Ligand code: SF4
């Protein structure tokens with residue numbers, strides 16, 4: 001992996017260059033929240049953010065989109081035109097989330113809609129400092145080695161620019177003199193100091209996260225589920241904002257002329273009432289408690305069994321956005337705390 | 348491949364007590380209005396056509412709540428002659444804003460308060476029979492499909508309706524306004540100590556209000572997965588009294604909120 005240095009004063013030129021390669025999106029402050037939006041001018045870009053409301057999944061598996069049209073003649077797939085989207089300012093947790101989505105959508109069975117969106121997406125990561133809702137250190141997703149095209153680490157006067165793919169390499173070649181390969185010992189020291197500072201800033205450290213899968217298994221009938229189920233509003237927010245949640249629903253919609261229509265895909269949530277309903281009206285999870293249990297068992301246990309890594313990348317979105325404080329931290333703490341209390345294993 | 352019958356299904360659009368906004372919403376679809384009148388055989392449309400007699404319809408779309416004996420009689424006749432009955436709009440589905448959940452006594456008190464001592468409407472107003480408390484149509488007849496909204500949105504109405512006139516079954520998948528609110532990428536009022544009924548309100552409006560920075564007041568009626576006790580706790584947490592919280596829930600939630608609070 002190649003690494004370059006870019007002085008901050010040429011950053012505007014770098015952005016101008018990037019914009020010639022595709023449609024540029026980045027974190028923009030909108031009142032009380034941040035969102036990845038199209039960047040028309042540099043001033044809109046705001047890297048001093050913790051989390052956008054939706055992660056990169058909004059580009060890859062959008063909330064609602066058409067996948068085909070149909071009429072009397074037949075059906076026609078709508079696979080995206082090859083237009084390149086570039087998203088800049090993506091944090092390590094969100095890059096890990098894309099890696100998880102890639103694994104799901106581009107595995108044995110490739111999803112053609114996702115594949116074309118993914119192929120046309122360039123990801124430029126950006127370093128970040130955590131707040132008390134970030135738990136990526138505990139989920140092991142605070143650093144990234146791949147999954148991005150370029151990654152910018154912000155130091156005092158410079159950016160370190162890490163190249164993560166051929167597409168990223170082409171961008172650095174195009175950037176030419178804006179970048180230099182000359183990274184001094186002082187730069188390296190500054191980088192190490194910055195990393196140390198960042199590591200020490202995590203307020204939410206959950207050592208129990210490492211064996212949460214076991215805790216869930218051992219404490220499967222925990223009463224905590226019932227308590228969370230009582231509070232949960234079945235509003236779907238937690239999974240919609242989660243950058244790794246990817247369940248979708250499909251519906252064919254007929255136009256008013258009743259002669260044609262389109263197929264639509266929309267993000268679903270396992271917290272909604274009919275999520276586990278199958279043919280014949282059999283519903284395996286008719287109540288909130290079992291649905292929440294599914295959400296967390298899937299994320300924190302099943303993913304680990306399958307891929308050796310939880311389905312949570314520690315972005316803190318559920319922590320921020322659940323209106324009744326049900327999130328990966330409160331759930332893990334309740335399950336773990338209960339084990340501590342009843343099994344007298346903790347100090 | 349999908350192909351519907353050659354014969355167009357017969358459709359009737361009927362209206363009872365409400366503002367007629369849902370019938371208007373259909374006429375207001377602009378780009379689709381012409382298609383609406385050509386894709387099915389519209390035999391009866393209260394607002395758009397002068398009265399026609401219909402012996403039977405494949406699909407009956409019914410707007411409004413029921414609050415006179417005469418309406419009730421008509422409603423039952425429609426059920427008799429219809430293949431599929433659709434409740435259109437929040438009034439037909441849940442009783443709407445005029446649903447107060449009053450018992451006979453309280454209702455009479457109100458009538459006296461409005462119309463004077465006798466509590467009867469003046470004769471010249473007695474065109475549709477003496478009023479009784481408004482109730483959703485599902486309190487009296489079997490309803491096959493509910494399309495709430497105040498008024499219904501085109502995006503919500505058309506896909507359900509076109510499936511019905513194509514002889515297909517619409518997908519029933521209840522979601523709250525919050526889902527659409529997140530589709531739109533909005534922050535959440537409740538996190539900032541502000542009122543919002545999104546979590547207990549049926550989706551379908553595309554989270555119109557929160558997307559315009561206005562709290563949802565619940566006009567699409569109740570969400571099947573609504574958790575009222577937790578919602579009331581949340582509203583109390585942001586400063587509402589329990590009484591106010593319940594009043595706000597009942598504004599559009601009608602009989603469903605009433606039943607839920609009674610624990611039915
Ligand atoms: S579970 Fe919560 S913290 Fe984990 S990735 Fe999803 S939204 Fe982020």
Ligand code: SF4
Pocket residue numbers: 231232233234235236237238239271321322323324325326327
């Ligand atoms: S965000 Fe919270 S209240 Fe809403 S579905 Fe998720 S856990 Fe339940």
Ligand code: SF4
Pocket residue numbers: 235237524525526528529533534535536537543544545546554557563
């Ligand atoms: S603002 Fe209202 S509709 Fe939107 S997520 Fe919050 S509670 Fe739901």
Ligand code: SF4
Pocket residue numbers: 524548549552553554555556557562563564565566567568
């Ligand atoms: S956001 Fe709520 S009040 Fe506004 S249109 Fe939708 S359901 Fe009605």
